[in-house]
Amino acid sequence: MYLAPRGTTDILPEDQPYWLYLYDKIRHVVGLFDYQRIDVPVFEETALYVRSVGEGTDIVDKEMYNFVDKGGRDIALRPEFTAGIVRAYLENGMRTLPQPVKLYTTGPLFRYERVQAGRYRQHTQFDIESIGSLDPAVDLEIMSVAWQLYSELGFQGLAFQLNSTGCPVCRPAYIQRLVAYYEPRHQEACEDCLRRLQRNPLRVLDCKVETCQPIIAEAPHIIDHLCPECAEHFATLRGYLDALGRPYTLNHRLVRGLDYYTKTVFEVWAEGIGAQNAICGGGRYDGLAKELGGPPTPGIGFGSGMERIILLMKENGIAVPGVPAPQVAMIYHGSNAKTRCVQLITDLREQDIRAVMAFDDRSMRAQLRNANRVGATYAIILGEDELAAGNAVLQDMLTDAPRETVAQTEIVHLLAERFESDYPCKL
Numbered sequence: 001m002y003l004a005p006r007g008t009t010d011i012l013p014e015d016q017p018y019w020l021y022l023y024d025k026i027r028h029v030v031g032l033f034d035y036q037r038i039d040v041p042v043f044e045e046t047a048l049y050v051r052s053v054g055e056g057t058d059i060v061d062k063e064m065y066n067f068v069d070k071g072g073r074d075i076a077l078r079p080e081f082t083a084g085i086v087r088a089y090l091e092n093g094m095r096t097l098p099q100p101v102k103l104y105t106t107g108p109l110f111r112y113e114r115v116q117a118g119r120y121r122q123h124t125q126f127d128i129e130s131i132g133s134l135d136p137a138v139d140l141e142i143m144s145v146a147w148q149l150y151s152e153l154g155f156q157g158l159a160f161q162l163n164s165t166g167c168p169v170c171r172p173a174y175i176q177r178l179v180a181y182y183e184p185r186h187q188e189a190c191e192d193c194l195r196r197l198q199r200n201p202l203r204v205l206d207c208k209v210e211t212c213q214p215i216i217a218e219a220p221h222i223i224d225h226l227c228p229e230c231a232e233h234f235a236t237l238r239g240y241l242d243a244l245g246r247p248y249t250l251n252h253r254l255v256r257g258l259d260y261y262t263k264t265v266f267e268v269w270a271e272g273i274g275a276q277n278a279i280c281g282g283g284r285y286d287g288l289a290k291e292l293g294g295p296p297t298p299g300i301g302f303g304s305g306m307e308r309i310i311l312l313m314k315e316n317g318i319a320v321p322g323v324p325a326p327q328v329a330m331i332y333h334g335s336n337a338k339t340r341c342v343q344l345i346t347d348l349r350e351q352d353i354r355a356v357m358a359f360d361d362r363s364m365r366a367q368l369r370n371a372n373r374v375g376a377t378y379a380i381i382l383g384e385d386e387l388a389a390g391n392a393v394l395q396d397m398l399t400d401a402p403r404e405t406v407a408q409t410e411i412v413h414l415l416a417e418r419f420e421s422d423y424p425c426k427l
């Protein structure tokens, strides 16, 4: 017996209605904003992720699924989407298109994580990126995609968490301040934070360790130290959010902590989703394209784990439409009737009627029971007598309507007409 690898999961048929519903909603919402789908490879050169996600992050230091392939290349299963999409933007000359280029995707990501509830080594993400514009209205648009998606899915009490992480002009001075602020507090700070102060100082702000909390609470705020350009960008974005009446909270602890992440960072929080309030997080990465060897190109996006969305939908009692039941179940007795049955069921399906038949020559009683179980609207019954007369018996499975005897030559046409006129089907 083989088992699925640790940290992976099968998405069984009973869960698929959630997935189909979520994919439909995503397509609907990104369509309203005119984003185009892109698909990037499931694996890339490891160096791409090291360069883009950055050393000193958990993803690169601990969680990457990388290996040397048979050709001696260092390859990694994608741990996130932005790097691959920006690589594709540069490689495919999308700079020559009207800017910004607005892209979205969905698919599996891989992280070698400690396996725990809601954490998978393979998980599925919805990701959206707008590449090529510095306009704060683009930041608003990306945030609005998230807002509309979660509100159309039925989440309540949505609110943004918002921060700016500055830019290469203003951030270094802020980081100096932050490091200086921590200097007399090294005794109280945790081990990890002391390490972060060396490698990646902004990350001390999102430390979760108890003893670090009072230090963080008093730490200087980056938005008080933005350069004029970053301050204006942030103020304009806030102005748009105010104009829309979208609730947001300034969250000074929201950081991404790498050089190519710039300006806007945000999360969307919702009510009733437990201790981890965020449904999604994203931000600007104006330095990323240049870091990957391209010309300086601004960009902003966010990613949202789809397993997590579905878990939260279930926890919040958000219902989704089921898979429609078969419209017709064929019931037959004997091998001649079975042959006629496979002909009729083929005709039904060619008329776009959802139809099932039993296999392995079950009794007619068992076949009828099954027709009931699957919720078929009609059963078409072909016994020896009906076969001899060229007829079939039509039984309405959802009401008490009397059985009808119909010529076999007429029955497909008759049902096609009834279903055409929106004859009620069981969902």
Ligand SMILES: [Zn+2]
Pocket: 166, 167, 168, 169, 170, 171, 226, 227, 228, 229, 230, 231
């Ligand atoms: Zn700045």
Ligand SMILES: [Zn+2]
Pocket: 189, 190, 191, 192, 193, 204, 207, 208, 209, 212
């Ligand atoms: Zn800490």
